[in-house]
Amino acid sequence: MGFWASMVDTSLFVYYSKTITLYLLIYVDGILLVENSKNAINYYIMELSRHFSLKDLRPTNFFLDIEFIRHPHGILLSQQQYITDILQRAHMESAKPISSPMEVNTKLSQYSGHPLDDPTKYRNIVGVVQYVAITRLDISFAVSKASQFLQSPTDEHWMVVKRILRYLKHIVMHGLNLS
Structure with missing residues (x-):
């Protein structure tokens, strides 16, 4: 699907194009997909769901005991x-x-x-x-x-x-x- 494996973390995959950046983090049975484009994430969730059983739990509030708190200037982990x-x-x-x-x-x-x-x-x-x-x-x-x-x-x-x-x-x- 165009992702490449991170050299730093074997569970992290990255996708870059001119306008889109996606990070796909896989941990056991959890997947976290972070993007800079809403349209792109919808497409990749659809593509992934063709191969895997997925539940779209957006917006993400917790992942691996880390809480994501959104605020006007970003996200607090x-x-x-x-x-x-x-x-x-x-x-x-x-x-x-x-x-x-x-x-x-x-x-x-x-x-x-x-x-x-x-x-x-x-x-x-x-x-x-x-x-x-x-x-x-x-x-x-x-x-x-x-x-x-x-x-x-x-x-x-x-x-x-x-x-x-x-x-x-x-x-x-x-x-x-x-x-």
């Missing part, structure tokens, strides 16, 4: 509900919010602190918080640091993750603005 769910999963929904994801002078090592009895919760929370970094780039460094200790996390590493969660509570309403 938000993970507010996803973050709220993480806070509940970690039993931190009533935690005190904090204004930074990590203390400036935090030094972590595999030997700092006492090993966690069950590292499963640590690994789980770090994994889901990594996904939040898609729309909250400001947590990327702190999450990267916490991710270095997935093999054998300690109570000090867990404190870093809890601080990230407290920061997420502080900025839960924020998102990534695309104009």
